Amino acid sequence: MRAQAFGQAVFVRDGAHIREIQDINDALTFMGAWPTSRRGPIYDSALRACHAAQVGQLHADGASDAIRAFARSVGILEQTPVAIDPWVIAAQVLRGAPI
Incomplete structure (x- = not known):
């Protein structure tokens, strides 16, 4: 586990991407880059x-x-992305295939 890690990551929209903030260092980097005009x-x-x-x-x-x-x-x-195991996807695809 990373030093000062969050129990649960925070996900934020950063332009066209979703950014994961996992710990204090990530948070400080993100906050430091936040536009001064939008701070409050x-x-x-x-x-x-x-x-x-x-x-x-x-x-x-x-x-x-x-x-x-x-x-x-x-x-x-x-929202926190939901991870889906690859075997779940394969099982769903195979379920509809004729035997």
Whole structure:
């Protein structure tokens, strides 16, 4: 497990891509790149939470919750992708095939 990893990754829309934020370092990188003109009180709170988690004053999941709240407030929060095992897809394809 990565140092200061989130219990559950946060997924955000970053332009045309979905970005996965897995830990404090990812979160700080993401927040640092956020446009200055779009920063506000919720951004400031999330950034403070990340810095507090970085120095051990807050659990990493507290910072994760703050990042998730920030992303939701600016409309970029994405749902956690659902992983499907390849055998499930193969079983569904084969089920409809004649024997």
